[in-house]
Amino acid sequence: ALPSADDRQHILLYEAAEGGAGVLRRLVEDAATVPAIARLALEIVHFDSDSGRDRRHPRGAREDCEAACYDCLLSYFNQRDHRLLDRQLLPDLLRAWTQATVRTSPAPVPRDNHLLRLLNLCQPELERTWIRKLDQAGLRLPTDAQRLVEGCRVRPDFLYQEDGVAIFIDGPPHDTPEQRAKDEQQTDALEDQGFTVIRFGHGEDWELILERYPTLFGKPAVPTNQSTATPSHDELDPDDFAAEWRVIVERLVSVHGVAVEPGNEVIEDGRVLDLDLATVRKGDIVLRLVDDGRLTADSVADALARQGHRVVRVSATETDVVKRILSAFEE
Numbered sequence: 008a009l010p011s012a013d014d015r016q017h018i019l020l021y022e023a024a025e026g027g028a029g030v031l032r033r034l035v036e037d038a039a040t041v042p043a044i045a046r047l048a049l050e051i052v053h054f055d056s057d058s059g060r061d062r063r064h065p066r067g068a069r070e071d072c073e074a075a076c077y078d079c080l081l082s083y084f085n086q087r088d089h090r091l092l093d094r095q096l097l098p099d100l101l102r103a104w105t106q107a108t109v110r111t112s113p114a115p116v117p118r119d120n121h122l123l124r125l126l127n128l129c130q131p132e133l134e135r136t137w138i139r140k141l142d143q144a145g146l147r148l149p150t151d152a153q154r155l156v157e158g159c160r161v162r163p164d165f166l167y168q169e170d171g172v173a174i175f176i177d178g179p180p181h182d183t184p185e186q187r188a189k190d191e192q193q194t195d196a197l198e199d200q201g202f203t204v205i206r207f208g209h210g211e212d213w214e215l216i217l218e219r220y221p222t223l224f225g226k227p228a229v230p231t232n233q234s235t236a237t238p239s240h241d242e243l244d245p246d247d248f249a250a251e252w253r254v255i256v257e258r259l260v261s262v263h264g265v266a267v268e269p270g271n272e273v274i275e276d277g278r279v280l281d282l283d284l285a286t287v288r289k290g291d292i293v294l295r296l297v298d299d300g301r302l303t304a305d306s307v308a309d310a311l312a313r314q315g316h317r318v319v320r321v322s323a324t325e326t327d328v329v330k331r332i333l334s335a336f337e338e
């Protein structure tokens with residue numbers, strides 16, 4: 008049933024950027040994302056994301072925030088719900104989410120139910136082994152197994168319906184020339200229907216197959232029990248930064264104890280203003296860098312400051328920019 012104002016049992020997430028920026032995909036594919044969001048959400052509602060301590064008010068503000076304020080949950084757009092909003096209801100849930108593992112299901116039933124259905128549908132042990140392997144690695148499960156593709160009378164072992172991908176796992180009988188000819192016919196028929204066919208044998212290296220199609224199978228889940236919110240030097244991907252910033256970012260992370268993560272969306276009143284340049288941490292201190300060269304620099308810097316962040320505006324052409332950023336930790 009669809010949720011109503013009186014019975015809100017679902018959460019619908021959508022991307023504010025037109026056409027989407029791949030945020031939702033990251034949410035389900037990158038195991039570190041939900042814990043990171045939960046930590047950020049705790050900070051937004053004035054709780055320390057490490058200790059869970061209630062800071063009681065926005066950073067830099069003197070007045071306490073009891074249930075909600077315009078620095079955390081209130082906005083012009085949720086006025087009708089202001090009486091319902093209470094930040095004190097959040098810490099238990101959000102702290103659980105900081106340890107959460109995301110498990111996605113390709114069907115409108117929980118992953119375990121879908122998995123059971125797939126296992127029941129596939130007959131040879133070979134196919135069941137493949138499905139279990141996907142599940143245990145936290146990878147994307149197919150939408151269907153042994154389903155007849157209309158129009159070409161072929162029943163692939165597995166289907167990824169929305170991706171238009173059919174999967175065949177060939178057991179030992181497929182090694183005969185007759186069977187190979189039949190396999191080729193099936194592949195042709197499916198390709199004529201617009202499917203991509205992935206076929207591999209029982210004896211092949213399945214790890215390699217998984218690595219070859221990361222957009223289809225997803226990336227293997229990483230353990231989420233370590234603190235994923237503090238990026239380390241190793242995790243820094245220079246591609247996350249515009250060319251003029253890469254050297255600067257690399258010099259920053261080479262400083263002992265400094266961690267840099269790429270820009271985040273800066274949101275105000277439910278609208279994405281732009282990305283900031285980076286988040287730089289040293290000990291407990293977190294700085295948000297805003298690229299002065301961008302047209303949105305003023306609004307992004309102002310919004311971040313209003314949200315209680317320590318903002319440093321920087322320009323890539325500035326000499327000693329690294330030194331200035333580091334000195335901002337001492338202020």
Ligand SMILES: [Zn+2]
Nearest residue numbers: 072075076079
């Ligand atoms: Zn508040």
